[in-house]
Structure formats: structure tokens, C-alpha cells
Amino acid sequence: MSHVHANARFVPLGISVLTVSDTRGFDRDGSGDLLSERLSEAGHALVERRIVPDDIYRIRAVVSKWVVRDDIQVILVNGGTGFTLRDTTPEALAPLFDRAIDGYGELFRQLSFDSIGTSTVQSRAVGGVANRTLIFAMPGSPKACATAWDGILESQLDARTRPCNFVAMVMPEQQACVSREAQAMCDQGQGVSA
Template identity: 40%
Template sequence: MSRSPVRVATLTLSDTRTLDDDEGGQLLGELLKKAGFTVASHAVLREEPELLRAAIEQIASAGTADAIVTTGGTGIAPRDRTVEALAPLFEKTLDGFGEAFRRLSWDAIGPNAILSRAAAGVARGLVVIALPGSPKAVELAVTQLIGPVLAHAVALASGTGGHHHRHTQHTDSTQDKEQRG
């Protein structure tokens, strides 16, 4: 039984970008489609926490997406407030996403990677991922992290997927030797 593709709503957070010049958002949509996801919607929002929270609530209430990926507003400039906007919505944080993103970014850009506050979590049953606005950061995140993991994360967050961890049984080698001996 095959599942339908994961539906992703994308949001660009910027005080200066429009739909016409939103390079990061356009690339995000293209890469998500290439990875096998359906882009359910895209919007450009001013970097205002209330607007982001309202958009997430609207998407969750409408049931039009399984995940939301944002681009922009994850740096440390005064107007970068995406993480602060998302934090109160997160029922669960996915700390490993930001850690992995910064680790991979380190290889590409060196110590400046620590200035990224890329983050992810679960809000209202949706996986929500906040990426930097840089097209290179978007490409890195989608190809290396989001593409391989998002479908499984959505299944777990929505309660439709079981845990698929491989458990190994650990035995005490001394006890095994005694039983064999």
C-alpha cells in the first residue's frame, strides 16, 4: 500500500522579498518537489512573529499540509525572530535537526555555521522546520536532512507511523561463556 506524498506548506519570512524575487522560497519548492513531496502552498510573510504564528495555525486548522518549512529569520540580526515565534507553538522540539544542520553547514562555511538558529519541532501535529534564507542553506537542508527524513517524521508526529527502530539484544558475554562452557 503506497502512501500519498507528504504535503508541505512553505513560508518565506522576509521584510524585503516578494513572490517575484523570493529566490530561497522558489528553490525550496523546487527541491521539495524533486524530493517527492507535494508543495501544498507558498506565501511570503513579513518577519512578524504574530503573522507566522497565525499562518501556522491557519494551515493546521485547514488540514492542507502535513508539514511546514519556513525560510528566513533564523539568524541573529534584530529582525530575525522566527525561532522565537515558533518556540511557544512547539509541543516537541527536534533538537537534532538544528544540530545536524549546523554540523553539515560547518563543512560548507566553517565557523559561521554557529550563527544559524535553524530549528524544527512539532506544532499541532505538523512537523515545522525553520531554515535560513540563504539558497545554499535551503539546498543543504532539503537534500541532506529534509528529503531523507520528512516522510518518517510526519508519520510519527501524526501518529500514523510506528517506530521503526531496529532493536538489538545485548547479552552479557561472561554469562554466555558460562552457559556454553
């Protein structure tokens, strides 16, 4: 189980939030509100927030613009991950990934099972890395966004989480994942050779 390491320092990340919806505006975007509040409370910076219709090319266009920006390390996408014909978020994002983060979707569905049972198989939550930018897509309900943030993303976007977190992937100057043995040596001031 991961834990926050006392000697590591918190590194604030630039995070953008994209809500995918054909019907919501900012006045009714509870999921975007929740993610924006949670990331700010955790100490990260909300760089930009947008809402786009559930259209594969509009989703891809916004995310493509964000992955080339130096001030954005993480993109959180909510909505469009179901099985209807209008749910195209995974198809929009997958071609952009340099590498998929398969464990994110797997863990999201495992955590969701506790609250929604077998309906979790209909979630197509996906994650990946594009141009050293982390992208995580989740269902559009506030409850699902809370599950993703509270159960996975908050700790994985915290440089203090050990033994591993995603911060080193997007902030090269941060320490990469290390084994428990190597971490124990660092804690004792013995250092670790690469």
C-alpha cells in the same frame, strides 16, 4: 546511517513553504522557489506558499493557521533565523511547538560547518512538532535551504527511510521507527509484536 528501505512505500506529504523577508516578493524568492521545486521533485505536494515580513506575530499567525489544516503535514520556513533585531523566526515558532526537534538544528549547523565554517554558530535553525505538524525553520539563503533539504529533510520526510523517519509522526497509519533487529525480522516476514 539511514537508508531507503526497498519494501517500504513512498507516502506523499502536504507541505507548505513560508518565506520570512522584509524585502523579497515571489519574483525574487529563490529560497522559496528551491524548496518548492525540491519537495515537488521528491513527490510531495506543495499545498500553499506565502511570504511574510520578519514580524513575530505575522509569522506565528500564518503557521498557526497551517498547523490546524488536515492537508498540511509539514511547514518549511526560510528566513529570520539570524541574530539581527529583525530575525524573529525562532521566537515566533517556539511557543507553538508541542515538542522541539533539537537534532534538526544541531545537524543543520554540523552540515553547514563544512561550507561556512564557524559562521554556522550564527544560525538559529529550529524544528518542532505542533498539532502533529512538522515545522522546520532554516536560514533564508538558497544554499542554506539546499543544505536543509538535501542533507536532512528529504530523507526524514520519506517513509522509506530506515531506521527512522518523521512520516509516522504526522501520518499515524504509517509504521513507526523500529530497531534494526525488528526491521530485519520484518524484512524476513517474521513481523514484530508491539
